[in-house]
Amino acid sequence: MARAIRSLPYDVAVIGGGSAGVAAAVAAARNGARTVLVDAGPMAGGELVSGLPLNAVLNARGEWVAGGICRELVEACRAMGGLVEPYFDWRSLWLVCVDPEIMKIAVARLLREAGVDLLLYSFAEDVVVEDGRVTGVFVLNKNGRSLIEADLFVDCSGDGDIAAMAGAPWEKGGEKGELQPVTLIFRMMGVETEPLLDFVRRHPENVGLGECLLEPRSKADCAEALYRQGVPSVFFDGKAPFVAKAIERGELHPCGILAVCPLSTQRREVSLNTTRIANLDATRTDALSDALPKLLDQVWTCADFLVKRVPGFEKAAFSGVAPRIGIRETRRIMGEYVLTGADVLAGRKRADGICKGAHELDVHGAGSAHRREMIAEGGSYDVPFGCLLPKRTANLLVAGRCLSATREAHGSARVMGTCMGMGEAAGTAAAICAADGTSLRQLSVPALRERLAAQGAILEGTH
Ligand SMILES: Cc1cc2nc3c(=O)[nH]c(=O)nc-3n(C[C@H](O)[C@H](O)[C@H](O)COP(=O)(O)OP(=O)(O)OC[C@H]3O[C@@H](n4cnc5c(N)ncnc54)[C@H](O)[C@@H]3O)c2cc1C
Known part of the structure; x- marks a missing residue:
């Protein structure tokens, strides 16, 4: 028999505590939402704590394109002696490298200070959907099988588990079923x-x-x-x-x-x-x-x-x-807008952009195959809000690796600077809707952009 795991239903439940989920939960909580962050693992951070450099924090011209919560985490690592200052790799990218052991501490502190309820060791295994609305997510852990109820849900599971279970359309890999390799760092x-x-x-x-x-x-x-x-x-x-x-x-x-x-x-x-x-x-x-x-x-x-x-x-x-096998590619949830390779390569700017992507188009193949293409003029592109809005769902957002994108565009937008930007936007949007009862599709994107900019997100002013 399933029971509510906490006494109150939440305003916002974020499933998956990687780069996108951490940013989403912190943003939701700071914007006044009672927020829970659920993760199947023993620690929040996902790929943020696996020892990878952070891409798309700066573009190839050396301009910062990720602000807000991403920048805060970078600065928290610096304050604890866990940052290698941003540098150009003399290939094509500016990289920000952090000590993953220090990042673990920075992430835990950020979540606690924002007042996020953290539920670890909890696998989200099913959803309850009523009239297109997700009303609950079942999690399985040592407490048993429990129901997390919330007004809005943000799927940051990387694999788009919640959106897929809720009936959103999705695609996986290439036309022949090819998938980018998994890697153990x-x-x-x-x-x-x-x-x-x-x-x-x-x-x-x-x-x-x-x-x-x-x-x-x-x-x-x-x-x-x-x-x-x-x-x-x-x-x-x-x-x-x-x-x-x-x-x-x-x-x-x-x-x-x-x-x-x-x-x-x-x-x-x-x-x-x-x-x-x-x-x-x-x-x-x-x-x-x-x-x-x-x-x-x-x-x-x-x-x-x-x-x-x-x-x-x-x-x-x-x-x-690394604490887990790194997964580059699984489901891409199809949303109101599907980011394309052309958007990425042209560095397309949009009035409904909620964060910037700046990583090259980067699709690893089998063996030594690897497709890489630079963004025009080493600049950045905007990720539109529609990439976070899965079709056939009412109160669900996606952020991070499972965004709505073609396979090509995904090869760029899946990196951590962009995932954190998407997460911050999704968490903020969810909190605004929870507070004023607006539906996600009625939400004013200009107002969301204003709120994000006030939180330090970089939405304008870069190549
Ligand atoms: C080998 C490799 C190299 C990469 N190199 C770089 C790089 O150099 N720079 C860069 O910026 N990016 C790099 N990336 C990409 C980037 O790391 C990831 O795409 C990004 O971190 C994904 O963030 P996320 O928050 O969407 O997902 P993740 O970080 O994967 O987090 C997802 C979280 O959801 C949890 N979860 C999943 N399913 C469930 C469920 N059903 N219930 C509860 N919890 C669940 C997981 O436990 C996990 O903590 C690389 C990726 C890989 C694999």
Whole structure:
């Protein structure tokens, strides 16, 4: 028998506590809504705490495009000594790297200070829908099976679980069912930056460098600039000789990139983004479970390769794996507007934009396949409010990786700066509707934009 898990029904229930969900819950609570954030895992943060750099916080021109809650989290990490200052990767992107251990603390504090009720270890497994309205979400945890009731729901599950269960239309992967690979991020500490960057300077042909159309420079010049910058940020190219030959020799798994990004200056620790299994449907728990031992084998083989073959890693130690397998692509919920690849590449601005995307179009394939295309002039595009409004639902928003987008556009908008912007907009919109009884489709988008701008969101004034 299901029972209400807390005494009061909520104004806003956010399901999924990753970058989008954290921002959504904090925004809803700060805007006066009684808010609960539900997550299946033991900790909030999702991919924010897996050791990945934050993309689309700045555009390729170095302009900040993410403000609001995203910027607050970045500043909280800085205040705790857990930020590597934003830098240009001498490929095509500006990156913000944070210490994931410090981000865990920053996220927990932000939620607590905003007054969000956090319900962890709780899997949302079913919905109650009445006349197109979601009235409740069933969660399963050690308390038993409980019903979370709220006026508005925000689906930040990454996979769009709530929207799919509520009957919203969705698409998954490409026309032939192809899906971007899943990856287990891992970490190495005690890495020496100087020999690593000197190696890149001597062999720039092996590294993604000098791709930025705004600042066309030779790979050699970029490698020199990277060396002088002194940040251990190196994107070994899976098709270039150094990695390709290692794959041939069986020393590495087939991969498009072997990306090294800094995490902690004090621990001389970096994250490695390289392991992969393509075309795995991560909404299938059995498939995801089977993938873990294979990914861990790739991790261990790659850690060994780094120590034996990559200067700067000779004395480095393996220091851990991300809390979960990273999922790039599952469901895209179809909403009132579907963001397109053309919107992204043209850097299209819109009067109904609720946050900015600025990451290149970035679709990983199987093995070393990888499609990447820059946004016009290294600028940004607007994500319209309609991308958060799933069709065939009345009081539900989506934010984060499950936004309404084509597969191409999703390849850009899925990154964390943009996910946090969408989350902040969704949480704010939900709170406004809960407070004044407006429906999501009657909500004034100009008024929402005004509220977001007052909260520090960046909606205008960048390329
Ligand atoms: C390998 C990899 C590399 C990437 N590289 C970068 C990068 O360099 N920079 C960048 O900015 N982005 C990168 N991304 C993309 C980015 O990290 C994610 O797309 C983004 O973090 C998604 O945020 P989210 O909040 O939508 O989902 P997540 O962060 O995945 O959070 C979803 C949360 O929902 C919870 N959940 C799911 N289903 C349920 C349910 N039914 N009930 C309750 N809780 C549920 C999960 O436990 C999880 O905490 C990468 C992604 C991957 C996988």
